[in-house]
Amino acid sequence: MPELPEVETVRRGLLDTVLDRRIDRVEVGRERTVRRTSRQALIDGLSGVVIVGFERRGKYLLGSLDSGYGLMVHLRMSGRLLVSPTGSKRPAHTHVVLTMGCVELWFVDPRTFGEVVVYDPERLEDEMPELLRLGVDPIADPFDADVLRSALSGTSRAVKTVLLDQHRIAGLGNIYTDEVLHRARVRFDRPANALRQVEISRLAGAITEVLTAAIESGGSTLDDTQYVDVAGRTGEFQHQHLVYGRRDQGCLTCGKSVIHRATVGGRSTFFCPRCQK
DNA sequence: AAACAAACCTGTGCGC
DNA sequence: TGCGCACAGGTTTGTT
Numbered sequence: 001m002p003e004l005p006e007v008e009t010v011r012r013g014l015l016d017t018v019l020d021r022r023i024d025r026v027e028v029g030r031e032r033t034v035r036r037t038s039r040q041a042l043i044d045g046l047s048g049v050v051i052v053g054f055e056r057r058g059k060y061l062l063g064s065l066d067s068g069y070g071l072m073v074h075l076r077m078s079g080r081l082l083v084s085p086t087g088s089k090r091p092a093h094t095h096v097v098l099t100m101g102c103v104e105l106w107f108v109d110p111r112t113f114g115e116v117v118v119y120d121p122e123r124l125e126d127e128m129p130e131l132l133r134l135g136v137d138p139i140a141d142p143f144d145a146d147v148l149r150s151a152l153s154g155t156s157r158a159v160k161t162v163l164l165d166q167h168r169i170a171g172l173g174n175i176y177t178d179e180v181l182h183r184a185r186v187r188f189d190r191p192a193n194a195l196r197q198v199e200i201s202r203l204a205g206a207i208t209e210v211l212t213a214a215i216e217s218g219g220s221t222l223d224d225t226q227y228v229d230v231a232g233r234t235g236e237f238q239h240q241h242l243v244y245g246r247r248d249q250g251c252l253t254c255g256k257s258v259i260h261r262a263t264v265g266g267r268s269t270f271f272c273p274r275c276q277k
Numbered sequence: 278a279a280a281c282a283a284a285c286c287t288g289t290g291c292g293c
Numbered sequence: 294t295g296c297g298c299a300c301a302g303g304t305t306t307g308t309t
Binding site for chain 3: 002003174222
């Protein structure tokens with residue numbers, strides 16, 4: 001579910017609600033959520049601790065603890081972080097609860113693909129190796145056509161597949177990849193290393209513009225309302241989707257074709273065959 | 278190297 | 294109403 005704009009929206013919500021609050025109680029329901037370490041490791045790592053910062057790398061949410069340790073949360077497909085008054089009724093699938101005085105932070109995750117981990121930033125290679133392998137973050141890092149050209153170089157895989165590869169570019173998922181390719185007028189199945197310079201420039205511009213606009217809109221909430229921010233509010237960027245989920249509907253860009261659906265790497269892909277070459 | 282499938286889970290929506 | 298199936302925003306792993 002959540003891609004870069006949704007994770008960024010959650011990050012900003014956490015800065016406003018739980019930053020600098022001491023964690024006085026840690027509850028872990030489903031141990032699967034803390035499978036990388038253990039229930040006890042999370043309790044020991046967070047009890048009595050203050051979260052003093054939140055950063056984001058791609059879809060990874062990273063908290064800094066006053067103990068010197070780090071807190072990593074990945075929402076994967078169905079994870080949500082919600083902040084509520086202490087004692088509120090918890091939704092189904094609430095697997096972790098951090099009580100911080102008058103508020104509680106809940107990690108809710110029906111499909112249990114998500115993760116919550118306390119790690120030692122000095123031992124990243126052992127404890128959070130994937131963080132070291134993430135590619136450029138188009139919002140958090142300097143990003144332009146040259147950076148994108150390097151990220152796309154050396155592979156003939158379909159450009160959509162490469163944009164989804166978190167080792168090359170961190171943060172794009174299935175929704176935003178399709179939206180970006182449409183706005184750049186590039187077909188999803190073009191070999192990444194065969195794009196012309198002008199196309200790479202359009203793509204870089206579209207990535208920055210779409211992600212920035214989506215963050216301003218608080219992310220995208222689809223019909224199932226799976227994604228909401230820490231206060232339970234929906235995003236609004238879905239109203240600006242031009243292709244995602246619009247199979248057989250008229251193209252909003254050219255008005256002359258309809259949106260087609262294909263499958264790439266097992267993922268649904270939406271595009272306009274007339275606009276995207 | 279790349280394409281594909283399966284794995285991890287639960288919920289929802291659809292056709293019948 | 295109920296049943297079975299397809300499908301879902303992510304990522305890793307293993308197989309052709």
